[in-house]
Amino acid sequence: MNDALRAGVETFAPLYIEVKRLITQGLIEGEWQAGAALPSETRLAQRYHVSIGTIRRAVDELVAEQILVRQQGRGTFVATHDPKRLLFHFFHVVRNDGVKEMPEPEMLAFERDRADTAVARRLNLLPGERVFRIRNLVRLAGEPMILDELVLSQARFPDLTEKIFREREATVYALYQTRYGINVVRAAERLRATAAERASAKLLNVRPGAPLLEIHRTAMTYHNTPVELRTSLVNTAAHEYWSDFGKA
Amino acid sequence: MNDALRAGVETFAPLYIEVKRLITQGLIEGEWQAGAALPSETRLAQRYHVSIGTIRRAVDELVAEQILVRQQGRGTFVATHDPKRLLFHFFHVVRNDGVKEMPEPEMLAFERDRADTAVARRLNLLPGERVFRIRNLVRLAGEPMILDELVLSQARFPDLTEKIFREREATVYALYQTRYGINVVRAAERLRATAAERASAKLLNVRPGAPLLEIHRTAMTYHNTPVELRTSLVNTAAHEYWSDFGKA
DNA sequence: AAGTGGTCTAGACCACCAT
DNA sequence: TGGTGGTCTAGACCACTTA
Numbered sequence: 322m323n324d325a326l327r328a329g330v331e332t333f334a335p336l337y338i339e340v341k342r343l344i345t346q347g348l349i350e351g352e353w354q355a356g357a358a359l360p361s362e363t364r365l366a367q368r369y370h371v372s373i374g375t376i377r378r379a380v381d382e383l384v385a386e387q388i389l390v391r392q393q394g395r396g397t398f399v400a401t402h403d404p405k406r407l408l409f410h411f412f413h414v415v416r417n418d419g420v421k422e423m424p425e426p427e428m429l430a431f432e433r434d435r436a437d438t439a440v441a442r443r444l445n446l447l448p449g450e451r452v453f454r455i456r457n458l459v460r461l462a463g464e465p466m467i468l469d470e471l472v473l474s475q476a477r478f479p480d481l482t483e484k485i486f487r488e489r490e491a492t493v494y495a496l497y498q499t500r501y502g503i504n505v506v507r508a509a510e511r512l513r514a515t516a517a518e519r520a521s522a523k524l525l526n527v528r529p530g531a532p533l534l535e536i537h538r539t540a541m542t543y544h545n546t547p548v549e550l551r552t553s554l555v556n557t558a559a560h561e562y563w564s565d566f567g568k569a
Numbered sequence: 570m571n572d573a574l575r576a577g578v579e580t581f582a583p584l585y586i587e588v589k590r591l592i593t594q595g596l597i598e599g600e601w602q603a604g605a606a607l608p609s610e611t612r613l614a615q616r617y618h619v620s621i622g623t624i625r626r627a628v629d630e631l632v633a634e635q636i637l638v639r640q641q642g643r644g645t646f647v648a649t650h651d652p653k654r655l656l657f658h659f660f661h662v663v664r665n666d667g668v669k670e671m672p673e674p675e676m677l678a679f680e681r682d683r684a685d686t687a688v689a690r691r692l693n694l695l696p697g698e699r700v701f702r703i704r705n706l707v708r709l710a711g712e713p714m715i716l717d718e719l720v721l722s723q724a725r726f727p728d729l730t731e732k733i734f735r736e737r738e739a740t741v742y743a744l745y746q747t748r749y750g751i752n753v754v755r756a757a758e759r760l761r762a763t764a765a766e767r768a769s770a771k772l773l774n775v776r777p778g779a780p781l782l783e784i785h786r787t788a789m790t791y792h793n794t795p796v797e798l799r800t801s802l803v804n805t806a807a808h809e810y811w812s813d814f815g816k817a
Numbered sequence: 818a819a820g821t822g823g824t825c826t827a828g829a830c831c832a833c834c835a836t
Numbered sequence: 837t838g839g840t841g842g843t844c845t846a847g848a849c850c851a852c853t854t855a
Contacts, residue, residue, distance in 0.1 A: 335825090336825070337824080337825085361839075361840060361841085362840080362841070363840090371825080372825065372826045373827085373828095374824095374825065374827085375825060375826080377841090377842090378824090378825090391840095391842090392833090392834085393832065393833050393840070393841045393842065394832070394833035394834035394839080394841065395833085395834060395835080395839095395840065395841080396834095396840060396841075397840090397841075415759075507813075508813070509811075509813045510811075510812040510813060511663075511809040511810065511811055512782065512805075512810040513782060513808075513810065514781050514782040514783075514803075514805050515762070515805075516779075530778070531764075532763050532780040532781070533762050533780070534760065534762040534782075535762075537809075555762075557760075557762050557763075560761075561759040561760060561761050561785075562759065562761065563757075563758075563759055564661075564757070564759065564760060564812055565755075565757045565758060583844090584844070585843080585844085609820075610821080610822070611821085619844080619845090620844065620846065621845090621846085621847095622843095622845065622846085623843085623844060623845080625822090625823090626843085626844090639821095640822080640852090641821070641822045641851065641852050642820080642821050642851070642852035642853035643820095643821065643852085643853060644820090644821060644822075645821090645822075
């Protein structure tokens with residue numbers, strides 16, 4: 322594109338970074354929906370007036386970030402939130418012997434609330450903005466194992482109701498993606514050990530004061546924009562949190 | 570290299586993977602020591618009879634794995650275990666407000682033992698092989714915060730003594746690297762919540778039964794070969810474990 | 818000024834998938 | 837058979853470091 326696309330951009334970046342930004346923009350604007358195929362690399366090269374090598378460099382990074390998926394001979398696709406992706410990329414609790422079990426969530430409460438300063442900061446909202454608070458009990462192999470609370474901006478999920486959330490057919494992130502066009506692409510997690518309070522202990526079937534793993538997650542969409550806060554309490558008597566999935 | 574280097578290799582892999590393997594082999598054999606510069610990409614291309622593009626592809630991956638470090642205009646270097654690398658890549662405990670504090674370890678015990686079946690499996694040893702067990706109390710900002718136990722194969726660290734370990738000048742991984750030529754390049758960690766036992770509680774200055782974060786780490790060198798097991802007990806009253814460093 | 822890594826190009830050939 | 841991604845090449849030019 323030789324400066325054509327760069328015109329008007331103050332700060333110059335490598336071409337492949339610009340191309341990556343343009344592709345991401347297309348994803349944000351819904352030009353390519355989840356599961357859809359992108360144009361072939363040849364066509365993308367024509368469209369952005371760069372060589373195929375530059376396209377490949379940009380797509381390489383989006384594939385590394387698990388935003389796109391390449392399939393040789395078929396094409397390049399927008400990653401979808403199927404159960405497999407959830408398990409491998411966003412769910413890190415594993416049985417002691419290494420077996421991954423599919424989480425089975427049950428909604429306990431669905432409330433409307435307002436963001437305090439901490440929530441506002443972490444969700445990029447103003448203090449006092451409306452949020453949903455949703456509590457779930459998650460079972461593994463039928464046993465209650467995780468208690469979590471989600472916080473979402475009402476502005477971002479305008480018509481979300483308790484019924485929609487409870488009766489969804491797929492994972493929570495698939496709901497965000499299909500109904501609201503919000504594609505969660507990354508999650509940052511912070512962990513600590515804590516003691517079970519009476520209410521949590523009862524739900525998780527442990528004694529009050531028992532050690533639980535507390536996980537604070539911020540789930541993000543493109544450009545690291547936060548869209549969901551989640552606090553999980555995990556009974557790690559027979560399970561562990563695996564910190565390094567995926568690498569080599 | 571057009572099949573020249575591939576001759577004798579049964580299972581064909583892309584050239585850049587072969588080149589990556591050859592460079593890694595050079596690192597294992599000590600051809601390039603920690604901190605040293607590799608030959609320039611032009612020279613590597615000549616040496617392995619491939620184009621510069623293929624060299625770059627191989628080096629790209631080693632850089633992504635933090636095994637090599639590129640510096641434009643200067644060259645490509647073997648990553649060293651300086652305090653900064655430790656903090657950013659291998660030490661995930663951070664103060665609640667996000668400030669990273671440099672860990673200050675104090676050796677408590679240095680013992681010789683034999684591997685039980687679990688240790689043997691995780692360290693790729695035979696049950697009964699000799700190991701070191703080293704316990705440390707780690708302070709953050711002067712306060713006791715982490716209790717850890719390392720398990721190392723005596724065969725891998727032949728002349729290691731209590732004195733050498735205690736009087737080392739740099740980090741543990743720098744010691745492995747400079748004295749034994751073992752470069753720790755990756756660590757896998759599994760976490761759980763546990764209750765403080767009497768002895769640990771006393772050392773960490775918490776009450777018995779207080780929740781502690783238990784971290785099981787396997788530190789690995791090239792080809793995911795395990796070289797160190799480490800179990801840490803962390804007081805997370807004012808600290809957290811950050812799970813996703815480094816990404817975007 | 819010389820040498821290094823960083824970007825970008827254009828094109829060849831291969832492996833795989835759909836039809 | 838035609839289209840897709842995957843690999844590999846050769847070379848140009850740029851940005852940065854060192855001397």
